[in-house]
Amino acid sequence: MVRTHSMRGFSLIELLLVLLIISALAGLFIAVMGRTPEKTKIKTTTTLVETVVPQALERFYADMDRYPTEEEGLAALVKAPAFEDENEAKKYGGPYLKKVPVDGWGQELHYEPVEPGSGTDTSIRYKVWSDGPNKQSGDDDDIRSWSEEESST
Template structure:
């Protein structure tokens, strides 16, 4: 019988206090963690854009022109007899937020853009557009 008397458990109030403390700590840390995630995705977008630019330069070297679309870096381009033999990119590029990169070609010039977290033109913070011209900085 003495074993039963010595057993102590946590009361409901003690459990609620522990949960409130854990919730408070999570509320303080969560914004910092999501901010770091967005910062990492922005850096990843810049890295991906550099890889796409390198693939565009290789395509230009082989074909003497830039491709009409980024899909021509993945699948053979009928307008370029010296394409490949391996694809310039393994798969169609998507930015870290799952949006398509914006690619426009005008003769011997091109622009490549990542539209940021919101996937729309303009914006600020993590929604700001990243252009191929910004990568030189």
């Protein structure tokens, strides 16, 4: 009795086609995943600048009836600054943050109190910003707690 086995399997072209599809999908996955960390850094920094730090500044204000000075900076939200007045020192209810905030690129955030009547919108009491991905202040990629429209009115 002679048996004939038909050869089953994939042709070379079928194997190459499958490898091509897998390579294309892997390349697409790597490209998408390569951008995700940058988006995550931007989103995390935006949350810090627009929500977390302003909430801490408002809690500081509620206790102290003022915002930190430029010299005290955001460090005043972590550790009590050196108060000249003992009564003021008693009002400090911090720390308001666990550590001085840094953006997604490891840079400390900038803080600038805004004096009332200094030509800006009266709703802006302070400015908090990150230099953004390029780590250079004053560029379009900066992440700010205020809009340019608010700043110019």
